[in-house]
Amino acid sequence: MVFLSALSPIDLARILILLQLDVSAMMGYTGAIFKDFFGTSWGLAASFVLLFLWGIIPFFISLRKFKHNDL
Numbered sequence: 001m002v003f004l005s006a007l008s009p010i011d012l013a014r015i016l017i018l019l020q021l022d023v024s025a026m027m028g029y030t031g032a033i034f035k036d037f038f039g040t041s042w043g044l045a046a047s048f049v050l051l052f053l054w055g056i057i058p059f060f061i062s063l064r065k066f067k068h069n070d071l
């Protein structure tokens with residue numbers, strides 16, 4: 001479930017916000033799992049890299065398409 005949540009940028013951002021607000025204790029067992037992975041420095045770095053890729057990859061795809069079209 002952690003892997004699938006990491007693939008969605010909205011879920012990933014929501015989980016990071018909840019972990020920073022320390023509301024993960026109210027999420028129960030799921031919050032504990034997310035805190036174990038995303039609460040570490042490696043998990044935090046991986047989530048920021050994934051969020052960065054979610055912004056950069058569509059940008060370069062659209063940039064490549066717009067260069068080939070005559071707008």
